[in-house]
Amino acid sequence: SQQGEEDPQALSIQEGENATMNCSYKTSINNLQWYRQNSGRGLVHLILIRSNEREKHSGRLRVTLDTSKKSSSLLITASRAADTASYFCATVFLTGTASKLTFGTGTRLQVTL
């Protein structure tokens, strides 16, 4: 089963514009992570935000987390053609020594020149 739902499913923007992707989840979490996947390749970790944090920045990436609404957003500023990929949120729930990442359905981002 997939805990997270990304919105929109697909997004097409022009280079230089900002891209915003949203993720909603269902259960309480320890942290939430965003990953990127280029076509035909494995996933690459982008950024992690803990449940007690509200906002995190990394380069052109900005992530927010609202635990009361069980939602997160990923903002990519000044997008580039190389940002074209699928983006997934993953929620982490700790039970004892187990730490399972549950991925959402993803947002496919297309950045055109």
Added chain:
Amino acid sequence: GAGVSQTPSNKVTEKGKYVELRCDPISGHTALYWYRQSLGQGPEFLIYFQGTGAADDSGLPNDRFFAVRPEGSVSTLKIQRTERGDSAVYLCASSPWGTSGANVLTFGAGSRLTVL
């Protein structure tokens, strides 16, 4: 190794055959995960190892699927009596387990399984 290595990268088999997919994690990573990804979908959790033991195998779809990690490094995902619905990309990831619980995964490129 420098990254997570998965072999084979592509596997085509016939319905009913047995398949093994191998994952070689980053050296020293104690946590190892298997996921399955169908076209246009997000990765679906299968099983997670902490060292040699399966800490959570709740994602294995049925008893045709089995995974081992006998020495706490390399893992093998085994699928018996393959069905066409098993066709997907099987992703492996590893992580250095930390008490903070902030498990960041490093993924391999995946093994694409096609069952004819």
